[in-house]
Amino acid sequence: MSESPQRADGDSREPALDLVGLTKRFGATTAVNGIDLRMPRGQLLALLGPNGAGKTTTIELCEGFLRPDAGTVRVLGLDPIASGAALRPMIGVMPQGGGAYPGIGCAEMLRLVASCGANPLDVDWLLDVLGLSTCGRTPFKRLSGGQQQRLSLACAIVNRPELVFLDEPTSGMDPQARRLVWELLAALRADGVSVLLTTHLMEEAETLADHVVIIDHGEIVASGSPTALTNGDPENTQVRFRARAGLDTRLLAAALPEGYAVRETSPGSYRVDGSVDPQVISAVTAWCAQQGVLAEHLQVGKRDLEDVFLELTGRELRT
Numbered sequence: 001m002s003e004s005p006q007r008a009d010g011d012s013r014e015p016a017l018d019l020v021g022l023t024k025r026f027g028a029t030t031a032v033n034g035i036d037l038r039m040p041r042g043q044l045l046a047l048l049g050p051n052g053a054g055k056t057t058t059i060e061l062c063e064g065f066l067r068p069d070a071g072t073v074r075v076l077g078l079d080p081i082a083s084g085a086a087l088r089p090m091i092g093v094m095p096q097g098g099g100a101y102p103g104i105g106c107a108e109m110l111r112l113v114a115s116c117g118a119n120p121l122d123v124d125w126l127l128d129v130l131g132l133s134t135c136g137r138t139p140f141k142r143l144s145g146g147q148q149q150r151l152s153l154a155c156a157i158v159n160r161p162e163l164v165f166l167d168e169p170t171s172g173m174d175p176q177a178r179r180l181v182w183e184l185l186a187a188l189r190a191d192g193v194s195v196l197l198t199t200h201l202m203e204e205a206e207t208l209a210d211h212v213v214i215i216d217h218g219e220i221v222a223s224g225s226p227t228a229l230t231n232g233d234p235e236n237t238q239v240r241f242r243a244r245a246g247l248d249t250r251l252l253a254a255a256l257p258e259g260y261a262v263r264e265t266s267p268g269s270y271r272v273d274g275s276v277d278p279q280v281i282s283a284v285t286a287w288c289a290q291q292g293v294l295a296e297h298l299q300v301g302k303r304d305l306e307d308v309f310l311e312l313t314g315r316e317l318r319t
């Protein structure tokens, strides 16, 4: 194969990921359905979608753990199955649920993985950054779920990979641990490491990602920077509130000036979209009062990735 041409972004290397028509079926289920995705180097890309959307299958196809039924995968310019041995030292993998020998100590596990690399990060430093210093001797099976996740992340990055795959890296973590992981991921990105992570936490995607790809039923339904996906019209604000389920949203819309859309997004959760001003909030609460209901948790905000998903699929991200 000839050398790749100079690219418009100035990086002459192959992209971190290049997926073309990627398809994977399990019996009658098409888990990944013709995904096209190109991820430049040095980017943090979040694959966002509800349970069963095809995120793990996509990442496992990229890792070379699964063979596609159709389409192609190139990872750092290589086929992850045919060139698995060459690719392995260049990538880091954090599978869903982590994994280590049950009886091995936390620090010992990380040292073992580090010993397989040519130029590992300092193990004690990494344990400290991830808040694991105090449990260095604790056997893996005695670590909390969040600690196991963090050790698994440490194992994925200790050998300075060029590209890291993280499958739901913060699931089950408390907010403090999640914050530590977010800081570490931001630092990796700043160092030019390419990161593909899956999540169903839209806040995680919005906070960390350069680029978000929303997938549903194995297909890409939206793709762009978090700002591009959510910003749209700066006038596009919204009011959310909770009240008893089944209020007549058409009546509420009729009580508002023209141009406002009202939806019950899930039973008892309501959303009014449009250019929100004090009069609109007053009209919403007055209408609720007429119905004899209290508008609880009333919030004014902007459209977020959750809203984008709802608009595209008619369903909520958090299923």
Ligand SMILES: Nc1ncnc2c1ncn2[C@@H]1O[C@H](COP(=O)(O)OP(=O)(O)OP(=O)(O)O)[C@@H](O)[C@H]1O
Residues within 6 Å of the ligand: 026, 029, 030, 031, 049, 050, 051, 052, 053, 054, 055, 056, 057, 058, 200
């Ligand atoms: N080994 C398998 N055998 C059969 N079906 C599978 C297998 N792996 C995944 N699937 C199915 O493929 C679809 C996509 O699953 P996948 O795990 O990729 O989704 P996901 O977006 O990662 O979901 P989650 O957020 O729950 O991890 C689901 O319908 C799932 O049941």
